[in-house]
């Protein structure tokens with residue numbers, strides 16, 4: 336049985352630590368994950384109707400309203416001990432890379448820098464037509480499933496879209512390239528709070544293992560069922576990660 340003590344030993348020897356996070360790292364802050372039973376976003380909302388460019392083109396008010404609801408939720412929550420421990424871990428190893436699938440800013444608010452956001456961010460909206468970036472001018476003030484007309488692009492009058500990567504879209508090239516290089520050269524990878532179901536991000540822990548890195552999955556679920564690689568440290572990220580520092 337792999338224990339926090341074993342990770343601590345690996346951390347003491349680590350030359351390059353990669354931390355790879357998913358929605359589970361923000362769960363203890365009150366941010367819903369995607370696939371957890373009952374509470375997950377995709378349990379209650381149809382990803383096809385919300386998280387594709389086609390859905391936005393067809394129903395911009397519905398989709399924009401839903402992402403503004405998520406942005407509002409994020410402005411009401413705080414980083415949790417997992418985010419804070421990860422920011423601290425960065426100072427404890429010679430080389431550190433933080434890769435996240437999350438579109439929230441809780442890693443940055445906990446003090447992490449140079450976070451590689453593979454699935455974009457809720458705080459970097461841009462024009463759906465010309466791609467120019469857009470600055471939010473006010474905090475969202477809506478209730479749950481409200482439709483909101485997206486702002487218009489001042490350059491081309493196109494609809495402003497959320498800065499997230501939707502299903503069917505490619506990942507941001509620079510971030511994915513940097514992430515790929517990091518997992519090929521790291522000697523320890525902590526995969527925290529991800530179901531490992533969405534590719535290509537989900538292949539990153541596997542690539543690290545293929546390059547002889549020690550891979551540890553931190554998740555309340557036993558991860559052996561999902562991935563052939565690495566150790567499983569069962570528990571909540573906000574409880575386990577502070578034990579490592």
Ligand code: APR
Pocket residue numbers: 356357358359360362363368369370371375436437454527528529530531532533553554555556570571572573
């Ligand atoms: N600590 C650690 N892990 C947790 C916690 C917690 N407190 N609570 C839940 N988890 C785990 C769940 O057991 C699950 O394995 O977090 C994982 C969350 O999985 P998903 O909801 O599938 O989220 P994620 O893996 O980040 O999804 C990947 O899918 O919908 C897309 O673009 C979206 O980035 C997202 C991608």
